[in-house]
Amino acid sequence: MVRILLFAGLAQQAGTQDISINVNTPISIIEMKKKLQEKFGHLNGLDNCLTAINEEYANESSMVKAGDTLAFIPPVSGG
Amino acid sequence: MVRILLFAGLAQQAGTQDISINVNTPISIIEMKKKLQEKFGHLNGLDNCLTAINEEYANESSMVKAGDTLAFIPPVSGG
Amino acid sequence: MKYFNICKEPIDNQRVIDQVIHHNAGAVSVFIGTVREMTGDKQTKYLEYEAYIPMAEKQLEKIGEEISDRWPNAKTAITHRIGTLQISDVAVTIAVSTPHRQDAFEASRYAIERIKEIVPIWKKEHYIDGEEWVGNQKGTKQYLSGYPEGIENK
């Protein structure tokens, strides 16, 4: 299982912040985005948001494997 | 009487912070500096320090009269 | 208290300041972000901040390291509050101490700019007449590399 974290507008659209998705072999973040859209329908901002694997920024071609935590990070607005 | 205030190194050299000097008619700050040097001998830094009359910066040709407070202000170093 | 901290309670500014004062500091520049009521003609009722807490604290720590790289004698502490904040509440307190004042100002300013770039914290404005997540949620800004500015693939 890969733990998926959603925040801000993404979490609001999906109606959840924290889900798990089963993966048998490592898959890229791009592929995981497709899985998410299958599950939740179109999520505004998913395409261009940042991502982090295990709390470190990653890019779309980075691979996630079972046990990883993948976070989708909309444009930040702290401060 | 004109009240004279001295600070920092000037007060230390003169051995006092606060003295009064009698004036019958208004005199310029330049003249008052001469009176001070007569009283205390040479005071290092008196020539080029700033001055204030009644808590406002003044210049050497400004006149002081009885009832005024004249402060000699060595280069400041607050902060 | 942690030097790089996400908290849910009101921020104690003095505690953040105390974390950076030491015998060879001569200057402390503190930046405090507070909740402002008016933005243009929009009136804020209150704000909500959300964070990816463990990663946000790591990114704050990274900002502290970047500051130490650029200003070798600087010491940094940052606390950001999340949850519901009312008008005038403190959202973030940054304190940077250095031997001399110019560095303190520059480093403190650097810290707030970096927070707005790389720290996973989100602000939702609750206006009198609506609400919105702030930060270009509509997706008009592209992060072509997949990374925020200054964050590199390792």
Added chain:
Amino acid sequence: MKYFNICKEPIDNQRVIDQVIHHNAGAVSVFIGTVREMTGDKQTKYLEYEAYIPMAEKQLEKIGEEISDRWPNAKTAITHRIGTLQISDVAVTIAVSTPHRQDAFEASRYAIERIKEIVPIWKKEHYIDGEEWVGNQKGTKQYLSGYPEGIENK
């Protein structure tokens, strides 16, 4: 408490900060000057500050007015301590609030630079091996006009 204050007791930073926080402030830049132990290879034991108190408070107030002229929505509070200060003690706390952060940083920095130019406060360094009044007491700097920079004859 006065917004522009010379005090003999330790400075309460939070009280200075509280004086400038209000509903349309979004940013507060605070500058805190502390007593540093080492200056080059000179070791400070403690400092003494002296002020021409009523004039110093007037000049601090003048700095506040200058800031309001340059940054119209800024609100400023400044407290400077005098007397004997030990290493790490706070000598001065400046707080400036503005709607947006850039102005707060600029105004706070402006305030500390102006304090060093026009406010009649003097610092005496007590080093391990001697003491001296700081601030060009030897008289090598000339004030040709009789006024410090930016102070004009009225």
